[in-house]
Amino acid sequence: MPAGPSPAERARRLMRACDRAALATAQRTADGPADVDSPADAAGWPYPSLVLVALDQDGSPLLLLSTLADHTRNLLADDRVGLLFDGTAGLERPLTGARLSVLGRATRSDDPAHRARYLRRHPDAALYAGFADFAIYRVSVERAHLVAGFGRIHWLSAAELDFPGAAPALAAAEADLIGRLNAEGYGSRLAPSANGAADGWSVTGVDPEGCDLRRGGYVARVDFEQRIQDPESAKLALHLLAGPQDGSGPTGDATSGIATAGETEGPDGPRHQGR
Numbered sequence: 001m002p003a004g005p006s007p008a009e010r011a012r013r014l015m016r017a018c019d020r021a022a023l024a025t026a027q028r029t030a031d032g033p034a035d036v037d038s039p040a041d042a043a044g045w046p047y048p049s050l051v052l053v054a055l056d057q058d059g060s061p062l063l064l065l066s067t068l069a070d071h072t073r074n075l076l077a078d079d080r081v082g083l084l085f086d087g088t089a090g091l092e093r094p095l096t097g098a099r100l101s102v103l104g105r106a107t108r109s110d111d112p113a114h115r116a117r118y119l120r121r122h123p124d125a126a127l128y129a130g131f132a133d134f135a136i137y138r139v140s141v142e143r144a145h146l147v148a149g150f151g152r153i154h155w156l157s158a159a160e161l162d163f164p165g166a167a168p169a170l171a172a173a174e175a176d177l178i179g180r181l182n183a184e185g186y187g188s189r190l191a192p193s194a195n196g197a198a199d200g201w202s203v204t205g206v207d208p209e210g211c212d213l214r215r216g217g218y219v220a221r222v223d224f225e226q227r228i229q230d231p232e233s234a235k236l237a238l239h240l241l242a243g244p245q246d247g248s249g250p251t252g253d254a255t256s257g258i259a260t261a262g263e264t265e266g267p268d269g270p271r272h273q274g275r
Contacts, residue, residue: 007154008162011146014087014100016055016210017221019121023051024082025074047074054121057171057207059163061139062118064125068133079105081139098148104141113171114138120204121212164208164227173231178203181238187213189242192220206234
């Protein structure tokens with residue numbers, strides 16, 4: 001029997017599959033009497049909140065945050081943050097599922113590529129992303145704690161997580177590649193049947209380790225068997241996963257490449273849950 005994915009690969013796959021996370025920041029010290037939103041006796045306490053997340057080509061989490069929000073004002077005072085990626089949704093026994101706690105530092109990014117990648121992942125965010133108080137923040141990961149089920153617990157440094165290096169050719173061509181993939185119906189060809197009809201899915205991102213899909217409020221992930229560095233290799237890998245357009249070959253959900261945010265290894269093998 002072939003060996004399963006390594007802890008680092010499990011961690012990266014879980015991060016890539018999730019479109020949201022719990023964000024933990026350190027509650028800031030009140031900035032004078034005008035800062036009525038920060039109670040003096042709450043300073044230093046962990047402050048958890050829910051955020052939507054996308055991942056950059058290199059695996060760095062990207063967040064779209066408003067400076068009016070407490071979590072943003074907290075991280076501007078202390079850039080250390082935690083992100084919890086939850087892969088337990090829909091499981092009968094949630095504690096058998098995977099979850100990953102990521103520790104890193106969040107800094108504002110004005111890179112247009114980061115904004116574009118986030119908005120492809122979360123198209124509805126375009127309604128407010130242009131407001132003056134919103135900006136993209138990139139989290140530089142320093143370490144992570146993976147719980148992949150009972151007894152499968154691992155601390156991983158950034159180096160051990162083994163994020164992919166820069167793939168400038170793929171990043172530069174990503175938007176055009178996504179347009180071509182969607183024009184050729186790849187979203188529906190790769191879609192997981194466990195989430196209902198395959199129609200209506202679209203490709204929202206392609207990175208060295210796979211591609212992201214969305215249909216309304218559902219997201220799914222297709223993982224490549226090996227890393228790629230350019231759009232031609234990505235197209236070939238996706239073609240092999242999707243099968244021919246006439247439906248005579250294997251579809252995406254028949255491969256080992258499909259994963260969603262709620263996937264985990266249960267006693268009966270992989271489980272797939274939509275999110």
